[in-house]
Amino acid sequence: MIDRADYYAAKLAYETDASDVHAARQAQSDIVVVDVRSEEAWAQGRVAGAIHMHYSEIAARAPREISPDAEVVVYCWSPGCNAGAKGALEFSRLGYNVREMIGGFEYWVREGYPVEDADGTHRRPVDPLTGIARIRTRA
Known part of the structure; x- marks a missing residue:
């Protein structure tokens, strides 16, 4: 039987979230x-500075494009999408240190972090259900 502390330690070894990814990049x-x-x-919008590699391409492309010593974080659309898990599995099979960003692109956007698309880099307002929004005060 697995100990609860072991379970949560393992979970944190394999998962991260938008806030921690943003902090690490900062x-x-x-x-x-x-x-x-x-x-x-990808064309609709992505985490600013991310690279695009569909999970079905990882086995062929990753060894040529990403250092085997790299710390890799993968993401898909949202908590309702399992492409991140598929991508993490492929990177794991290749021996990469990989984690899945829980919440995916949805929570990256909802927490107000930089997003890129064909028009450049943008930030959307923080969704108060996922992060601390700035409170407007009256002058």
Whole structure:
């Protein structure tokens, strides 16, 4: 029987969230953020600075494009999408240190972090259900 502490330690070894990914990038961490969604989803918007590698392409592309020593974080659309798990599995099979960003692109956007698309880099307002929104005060 697995101990609860062991379970949660393992969970944190395999998962991360948008807040922790953003903080690591702000701290100049060398993590590689990989969007494993379709080309159409990538074009619609993505985590700023991420690379695109559909989960079905990882086995062929990752060894050529990503250092085997890299810390990799994968994401898909949302908590309702399992492409992130599929991508993490492929990176794991190749021996990468990989974690899945829980909440996916949805929570990255909802928490107000930078998003890229064909028009450049943008930030949407923080959704008060997922993060602390700035409170407007009257002058």
